[in-house]
Amino acid sequence: MQYVLLLCLLLPHVFGVTFQPLTEKPGLIDNGTSGPEIEVVHLFRGEAPIGITVSKSGRAFVTFNRGDLDSNPLTLAEITSDDTEVAFPNAAFNQPPGGLVNTTSGRAVGTSDSMHFINVQGAVMDSKDRLWVLDTGRPVVNGDNLLASPGGPKLMGFNIENNVTTPFMTITFPENILPPTGYLNDVRFDLTPSLTKSGQGVAYIADTELCASGAFGIIVVDLGTGESWRHLDRLHMVSPTSRLLATFFGVPTFLQTPMMPALHYENAGGGGGCDGFAISADGKFIYFTPIASRDFWRIETAALRGNTNNDPLAFIRAANSVQYLGEMGGQADGLETDSTGKIYISSPEHNSINTFDPETGLISVFVRSPMLAWPDTLNVADDGFIYATVNQLWLSPGFQNGVDKRTKPFALIRARIDGGRVQL
Numbered sequence: 001m002q003y004v005l006l007l008c009l010l011l012p013h014v015f016g017v018t019f020q021p022l023t024e025k026p027g028l029i030d031n032g033t034s035g036p037e038i039e040v041v042h043l044f045r046g047e048a049p050i051g052i053t054v055s056k057s058g059r060a061f062v063t064f065n066r067g068d069l070d071s072n073p074l075t076l077a078e079i080t081s082d083d084t085e086v087a088f089p090n091a092a093f094n095q096p097p098g099g100l101v102n103t104t105s106g107r108a109v110g111t112s113d114s115m116h117f118i119n120v121q122g123a124v125m126d127s128k129d130r131l132w133v134l135d136t137g138r139p140v141v142n143g144d145n146l147l148a149s150p151g152g153p154k155l156m157g158f159n160i161e162n163n164v165t166t167p168f169m170t171i172t173f174p175e176n177i178l179p180p181t182g183y184l185n186d187v188r189f190d191l192t193p194s195l196t197k198s199g200q201g202v203a204y205i206a207d208t209e210l211c212a213s214g215a216f217g218i219i220v221v222d223l224g225t226g227e228s229w230r231h232l233d234r235l236h237m238v239s240p241t242s243r244l245l246a247t248f249f250g251v252p253t254f255l256q257t258p259m260m261p262a263l264h265y266e267n268a269g270g271g272g273g274c275d276g277f278a279i280s281a282d283g284k285f286i287y288f289t290p291i292a293s294r295d296f297w298r299i300e301t302a303a304l305r306g307n308t309n310n311d312p313l314a315f316i317r318a319a320n321s322v323q324y325l326g327e328m329g330g331q332a333d334g335l336e337t338d339s340t341g342k343i344y345i346s347s348p349e350h351n352s353i354n355t356f357d358p359e360t361g362l363i364s365v366f367v368r369s370p371m372l373a374w375p376d377t378l379n380v381a382d383d384g385f386i387y388a389t390v391n392q393l394w395l396s397p398g399f400q401n402g403v404d405k406r407t408k409p410f411a412l413i414r415a416r417i418d419g420g421r422v423q424l
C-alpha cells in the first residue's frame with residue numbers, strides 16, 4: 001500500500017490530469033474581420049442580385065437571374081431607395097410578350113426575342129457613362145439554364161441621362177461565335193478610337209458557358225461594326241478545374257449529386273468557366289478566372305483584338321499571350337480594376353475581397369467580414385467606393401439539392417478605396 005502511494009506522488013502523469021474548462025482564451029482568435037469599414041447601402045427583400053454598376057451621377061443598376069416572368073418580372077432594375085428596385089428602362093422591356101421560353105420545337109429553349117430582356121447577367125457603365133446590358137438569353141427553369149436561341153443573347157447599350165427607353169445599340173451573336181450553350185457573363189470596354197478602324201472601341205466579354213459540353217471562352221466585339229469573334233475557345237485557362245471542392249462558411253460544399261464537388265463543370269448549377277473578368281487600368285490586359293478554379297490569368301488585349309474570323313493565326317497569338325499569375329488562395333466570382341492598377345478579386349471562400357498588385361504579383365486581403373456571404377459582382381464607382389452585391393449564391397437551390405437555403409434580405413455593400421474608376 002505504501003509503495004502505491006509513493007508511486008502516485010513520484011509519477012503523477014501516469015494517473016493523468018483532470019481538465020477543467022478555463023475562462024482565459026488563447027492569445028489569437030480569428031474575428032473574421034479586417035480592412036476598412038463595410039457599409040450596407042441597400043437591402044434586397046425579393047430576388048437575389050447578381051450584377052451591379054453605378055453611374056457617374058450615382059444611379060445604380062442591378063441585375064437578377066430569372067426564368068419565370070410571373071414570379072420575377074424584373075431582370076434589370078434601377079435602385080431607387082434603401083430597399084426598392086424599379087424596372088429599367090421600364091416594365092415592358094423586362095417582359096418579352098411571347099414569354100421567356102420557346103417550346104415550338106418540342107424542346108424548351110430561351111426565346112430569340114432581341115427586343116426585350118430575357119435573363120440579364122451583366123450591367124456595366126462605360127467611360128462615357130452609357131449603360132451596357134448583357135443578356136444571356138437563357139432563362140433558369142427548374143434550377144438549370146435553358147439553351148439560348150440565336151437573337152436572344154445580346155449586348156445592348158442605353159443612354160441613361162435622357163432616360164430613352166430604346167437602346168442606341170443592340171449586338172446579337174452568330175451561333176459560331178456564341179453557341180446556344182454559351183453564357184454571356186461579364187463585359188469590359190475600351191473606347192479608345194485608335195483600337196479599331198471603325199473608331200468606336202471594343203467590348204471584351206466572358207463566356208462562362210453553363211453546360212457539360214464546355215465551350216468556355218472570350219468574345220470580342222467591335223462596337224463600330226457590331227462584328228464579334230471568339231478567343232481561347234475551350235482552352236484549359238478558361239475552363240473549370242475538375243472536381244474543385246470549395247468551402248463556404250467553413251462547409252465543404254458539394255452539389256446535389258453527393259460526390260460531385262460544388263463547382264465542378266459537369267453540373268450546370270455549380271458554375272462554369274471564365275467568369276471573373278476585368279481590364280487593366282492601361283487597357284493592355286484582360287484579367288480572368290473561371291468560377292470553378294483558384295487560378296488567376298491575364299491575356300494581352302492587343303492579341304484579343306486579332307479577328308479570328310479572317311486571321312487564322314489570331315487564335316494562336318491570343319492563346320500564346322496568356323500569362324498564368326498563380327493561385328488566388330480561393331475561387332473567385334467578380335473581378336474589378338481601379339485607376340491605381342489594382343485588381344479587386346471577390347473571394348467567396350474567405351468572405352473577403354482581395355487585391356492583386358500587378359507591380360508585385362502578390363495577392364492581399366482588402367476587406368474581410370462575416371457579412372460578405374458570397375461577394376459576387378464588384379464595381380468601382382466615381383464616389384471613391386467599391387460596391388459589391390452579396391447574394392449567398394452557394395446556398396441557392398442549384399448547390400443545395402434543390403432546396404433554397406438563402407436567408408433574405410440580400411445586400412449591396414460598399415467600402416472606401418484609394419483609386420477611382422478606370423477611364424478607358
Ligand SMILES: *[C@@H]1O[C@H](CO)[C@@H](O)[C@H](O)[C@H]1NC(C)=O
Nearest residue numbers: 029030031032033034035368
Ligand atoms: C480583428 O482582427 C484583425 C486582425 O486579424 C484586427 O486588425 C482587427 O482590429 C480585429 N477587429 C476587431 C473588431 O477586433
Ligand SMILES: *[C@@H]1O[C@H](CO)[C@@H](O)[C@H](O)[C@H]1NC(C)=O
Nearest residue numbers: 098102104105111112113149
Ligand atoms: C420559336 O421556335 C421556333 C422553332 O424552333 C422558331 O421558328 C421561332 O422563331 C421561335 N420564336 C421565338 C420568339 O423564339
Ligand SMILES: *[C@@H]1O[C@H](CO)[C@@H](O)[C@H](O)[C@H]1NC(C)=O
Nearest residue numbers: 059078080086160161162163
Ligand atoms: C431619369 O430617371 C431618373 C431616375 O428615375 C431621374 O432621377 C431623372 O430625373 C430622369 N431624367 C430625365 C431627364 O428625365
